[in-house]
Amino acid sequence: MTTTPAGVPGVDYPAPLYPGITYVIPCGGAKLDRAAPAAELYIGSMFRHALVNVERLAAMDEDEGRGPARVLILSALHGLVELGTVLEPYDLRIDAPGSVTAETLAAQALDLGIDWGSAVYAFLPRAYLARLDEALRTLDVYVQDVYEACRGNGDQRRVLSIAGTDHRAPAPVVPAGPGPVVWIGADVNGFTWGVPILVSYGRLRDVQTLPVARAPWVLDSRGFNEIREHGEWTIDPAAYVADCRRYAAEIGHLQWVAPQDWPAGAALLERTGLTEAEHQARTVASVVQLRAMAPDLNVIAVVTGKDVAGYLRCIDAYADAGIDLRAERLPIGVGALVGRAPADAAAIVQVLHAAGLRNLHGFGVKGRVLDLVGDLLASVDSAGWSDEARRRTGACPHGLVAWERNCPRAAQEWGAGLRARAAGADVQEALPLFG
Numbered sequence: 001m002t003t004t005p006a007g008v009p010g011v012d013y014p015a016p017l018y019p020g021i022t023y024v025i026p027c028g029g030a031k032l033d034r035a036a037p038a039a040e041l042y043i044g045s046m047f048r049h050a051l052v053n054v055e056r057l058a059a060m061d062e063d064e065g066r067g068p069a070r071v072l073i074l075s076a077l078h079g080l081v082e083l084g085t086v087l088e089p090y091d092l093r094i095d096a097p098g099s100v101t102a103e104t105l106a107a108q109a110l111d112l113g114i115d116w117g118s119a120v121y122a123f124l125p126r127a128y129l130a131r132l133d134e135a136l137r138t139l140d141v142y143v144q145d146v147y148e149a150c151r152g153n154g155d156q157r158r159v160l161s162i163a164g165t166d167h168r169a170p171a172p173v174v175p176a177g178p179g180p181v182v183w184i185g186a187d188v189n190g191f192t193w194g195v196p197i198l199v200s201y202g203r204l205r206d207v208q209t210l211p212v213a214r215a216p217w218v219l220d221s222r223g224f225n226e227i228r229e230h231g232e233w234t235i236d237p238a239a240y241v242a243d244c245r246r247y248a249a250e251i252g253h254l255q256w257v258a259p260q261d262w263p264a265g266a267a268l269l270e271r272t273g274l275t276e277a278e279h280q281a282r283t284v285a286s287v288v289q290l291r292a293m294a295p296d297l298n299v300i301a302v303v304t305g306k307d308v309a310g311y312l313r314c315i316d317a318y319a320d321a322g323i324d325l326r327a328e329r330l331p332i333g334v335g336a337l338v339g340r341a342p343a344d345a346a347a348i349v350q351v352l353h354a355a356g357l358r359n360l361h362g363f364g365v366k367g368r369v370l371d372l373v374g375d376l377l378a379s380v381d382s383a384g385w386s387d388e389a390r391r392r393t394g395a396c397p398h399g400l401v402a403w404e405r406n407c408p409r410a411a412q413e414w415g416a417g418l419r420a421r422a423a424g425a426d427v428q429e430a431l432p433l434f435g
């Protein structure tokens, strides 16, 4: 095959055949308002998700010796473009008049070294795929439709996540060792630290481009803030489940999610004007509902109460709903501890442990409470790192990042310190209340 590059009229020469795999992703509607390389021009979440994962897939192909691999973008206006090609913003859909023709696409493909025998994989919606297929058939190239069995956007997102997951790397595991696992409270930047983190739903729901987790993580539902701000839940359970599933598929390594709980500490009881029993009933109802809606998600039970006796009543409320907390496979969240005197919070943990509850997760447990009952807890989360990090204003001495407040090693060391403190807890274990 020969081709005539623009600007060299009448001169034909063979374009070298690209010797590897070509992946094609579609352009996106949302764009920057200025000229930029194609890889940066499109800012929509689906485009960013596709680019991140397919680039990762191409890198794995190269690492594993399947030859070079590249990602091209199929632009409705410009046709096949390389990631570095600078484009002006434009507004055109593939199905609109003036979109790139199959003839133009075929000529571009030849210029890009695509010809008979080339491996071309498309991550493209129907209309894009049809145009590319029409073009490449004239070159006897048959496009592989990666989305063949996908029914919609959600399926496509999942396929992309799976494609971009490095299956050679072992799945990260929650570190073993003395002391409770410390899930460091973090926002979306924490996913790069490579340590266990807890992220609140409130921090994630508006994120455009979801990151990929390098370590296990857990999701808090923002129950405390939700009830404090609104006096009720304003987040639809179906929306919460849909988002949790998206996080599980796209971010990966999601260990468990909190229910839409109703903390029964004094301040929130006052806020809603409801009884402790009502807060507990609604918390239990959320666990039952979310588990029924999404058995694929690990929705943990969360116990809450006004005081020690209230927490024990919460165990009964779960039992009445058919959930035996003493036989839970998942961790059990102990909520509403924040804001209590350390001795009171510690007494609650001690009594729950004595009541036969295991694998307890202490929400927001820190400091003195850790000293008192840290080794009765399987895990804690702490927002303390973000406060601590804000005080670390200097450059990163480890040479890992520019600023120490973003340093993964600093976060790691801080979590390890907390864990060691909890491991040293000197607990006077209460006598078991129940056989």
Ligand SMILES: [Zn+2]
Binding pocket: 396, 397, 398, 399, 400, 401, 403, 404, 407, 408, 409, 410
């Ligand atoms: Zn550092």
